[in-house]
Amino acid sequence: MGNIVPQDVGEMILLRQLWTMQSLNDLVDAIIADAQTGEAATSGSGRQSKISQQHTDDLVFGKRPKKPSSTDTEEIAEKTIEELLKLNIGRESEADESPFAPLNNAAEEQVRAHEVYLSMLVTEEDMFAEDVHRWFSSRPELAADDKGRALPLQADKHSSSAVLDAAHNAVKNVIVWSWIESQIAGIDYAVIEARDQNQHEHYDKFYQSICLQILSNVCNYEYTRTQSLLKRNLSKGSKLMKRGTNGLDPAGNYALKLRGKPQEFIKSDPQLHILLTLCQPETTAAKAVSWLKKLGDLYQKIPLEREKFSEEVVDSLGSLAIIVNFIENATKAISMPPPSRKKGQMFIIRAQELEAEINELKKDLDLSEFAVPISKLKEQGKTEGALKRPDEFVVAKAGAKMSDLYSVMLHDCNSYLYEQREDAKAKGKMDWTPLPIEAPKTREELIELRRTSAKDNAKDPTEPTKLYDIIHSNKWAAELDETGFYFSPPDSIQVDSLAFETFTKLFGNSKPRKRIVWEDLEYSLEGIGFSSRSIYGICTYFIADKDIAELPLTIKHPYKSEVSGRTSVILARRLLKAYEWNASAFKLV
Numbered sequence: 001m002g003n004i005v006p007q008d009v010g011e012m013i014l015l016r017q018l019w020t021m022q023s024l025n026d027l028v029d030a031i032i033a034d035a036q037t038g039e040a041a042t043s044g045s046g047r048q049s050k051i052s053q054q055h056t057d058d059l060v061f062g063k064r065p066k067k068p069s070s071t072d073t074e075e076i077a078e079k080t081i082e083e084l085l086k087l088n089i090g091r092e093s094e095a096d097e098s099p100f101a102p103l104n105n106a107a108e109e110q111v112r113a114h115e116v117y118l119s120m121l122v123t124e125e126d127m128f129a130e131d132v133h134r135w136f137s138s139r140p141e142l143a144a145d146d147k148g149r150a151l152p153l154q155a156d157k158h159s160s161s162a163v164l165d166a167a168h169n170a171v172k173n174v175i176v177w178s179w180i181e182s183q184i185a186g187i188d189y190a191v192i193e194a195r196d197q198n199q200h201e202h203y204d205k206f207y208q209s210i211c212l213q214i215l216s217n218v219c220n221y222e223y224t225r226t227q228s229l230l231k232r233n234l235s236k237g238s239k240l241m242k243r244g245t246n247g248l249d250p251a252g253n254y255a256l257k258l259r260g261k262p263q264e265f266i267k268s269d270p271q272l273h274i275l276l277t278l279c280q281p282e283t284t285a286a287k288a289v290s291w292l293k294k295l296g297d298l299y300q301k302i303p304l305e306r307e308k309f310s311e312e313v314v315d316s317l318g319s320l321a322i323i324v325n326f327i328e329n330a331t332k333a334i335s336m337p338p339p340s341r342k343k344g345q346m347f348i349i350r351a352q353e354l355e356a357e358i359n360e361l362k363k364d365l366d367l368s369e370f371a372v373p374i375s376k377l378k379e380q381g382k383t384e385g386a387l388k389r390p391d392e393f394v395v396a397k398a399g400a401k402m403s404d405l406y407s408v409m410l411h412d413c414n415s416y417l418y419e420q421r422e423d424a425k426a427k428g429k430m431d432w433t434p435l436p437i438e439a440p441k442t443r444e445e446l447i448e449l450r451r452t453s454a455k456d457n458a459k460d461p462t463e464p465t466k467l468y469d470i471i472h473s474n475k476w477a478a479e480l481d482e483t484g485f486y487f488s489p490p491d492s493i494q495v496d497s498l499a500f501e502t503f504t505k506l507f508g509n510s511k512p513r514k515r516i517v518w519e520d521l522e523y524s525l526e527g528i529g530f531s532s533r534s535i536y537g538i539c540t541y542f543i544a545d546k547d548i549a550e551l552p553l554t555i556k557h558p559y560k561s562e563v564s565g566r567t568s569v570i571l572a573r574r575l576l577k578a579y580e581w582n583a584s585a586f587k588l589v
Helices: 007-038 046-061 070-088 101-119 125-137 155-197 205-235 270-279 285-301 303-307 311-333 346-364 374-378 382-398 402-427 443-459 463-472 497-507 518-527 565-579
Strands: 241-248 254-258 493-495 531-535 539-543 553-556 586-588
Touching: 101 155, 101 311, 101 553, 101 565, 125 155, 125 374, 125 382, 125 565, 155 205, 155 346, 155 374, 155 382, 155 402, 205 241, 205 254, 205 270, 205 285, 205 311, 205 346, 205 402, 270 285, 270 311, 285 303, 285 311, 311 531, 311 539, 311 553, 346 382, 346 402, 374 382, 382 402, 402 443, 493 497, 497 518, 497 565, 497 586, 518 531, 553 565
Parallel strands: 493 586
Antiparallel strands: 241 254, 531 539, 539 553
16 A cells, blocks of 8 residues: 555656657667668768767657757758759749649638638627627636736726727737738749749749748747637636736736646546647647647547537637648748747737737727627627727827728838848848847837828728728628628539538528538538548638639638537628628529
């Protein structure tokens, strides 16, 4: 009896044994690989033996790889360039197609998906009220700190802040994915130019190197952002998280930290163990891949596990899976460097500064007329008023409405990118040195600059400004007929009875929306020509020939495996915008 260890110690022993077995398995694989390749090199193999031994030691002891020198960085960049050119110059069968088309399409599809939600803020009052309530009920202020202290509950004040948070998050989703898409276009630009002219010397390797680093950084930024949203939603109504006492993050948000360790739930709740691990700062996007796959395997074995957490958690988990999958695919397609805290930081710094400014401003925002209680947003005209008032407030305090704030930010980021490119070309080094980022202007100078930029945008609005102004108009509603669809449906798509019923439910305007079983939706999309691929068992990626659909379609696995409510409304509008589908588009055969 005296030899029995406590349960927590026993679990640590078992975990250590598991890691040891995994290391031994990797070691055996390395020995076998060395045996297969070592026989061919019997002479002059001393250096190779040392390399193999070092590789084996790294597998066993987990030694970190050596940090590359500036020379190594240049060699890697040059190698990447040559590989891209060899792959893409002189291709005749796909001469007109971008070599980065899959990545670009995936980013564009995300931009459109977030645009759709942004455009629905005014027209779907119930959906927006629900979103505001999510932000209100998951705010970090509700979590106690290390000493059990919670911040004062000021419901009216926090309701107003939640309205701005919901709208601001919708805008940021589009902004971030638009910037990701633009960096892929920058990476693609030089290769296409070289391929068209069939000459390597026309290849702008400096521009591509800079865009690669910026892409890596912004993808990591989006990953940490979705990671924070998952953590925030997991903290709701639980005591899993505590509020940090060391102030705010760079964007002015309260930080949430896990109470205890994820390993505490390995046996009692495997899904929670994985979710909490995904929330940890040390879980990078690369590490998240294996954890998401484990979670998908768990869902495959025990489908009911999907229903254990709230719809908010399921939704934020889907967003995390999308960006992790995008990073994984980008890493395979291009030699993307690791995120850097020194290079390519302009977008992230400016985005954090702007978010911090808006977070500070919202403390004085009063929307009690429209959003107290939050259910008031469902009343006619209240949502539109609640979205117009913050813009008026931001104009008064910051000098321009939110759309113009982000337009100025994107303009600054593009200008900085051009200057960085010219500086790198002038110095002729692939291991380019980042230009200093201009310090923030005084508040008076910043407000004056924004007012001037807002006037310029009013004369010749940029695409971002056109897009975000949809928040304050019923443009989409005006384009819809009384049944909620466009007047001119596309050519009819022939479907069987199950698919016809599924799409009729999806595009119907009944309230509440009729529920659609997830498997029926998958079957219906595959029946009209889409092929599907699971993304870690958490999302599904649909793709079809260009004559059916130019862009792919990524759908998060719905809560309780049912497409209903807001999920149904959003998906129907996405299909309408992407493929011009409506209820009249399908014909029963």
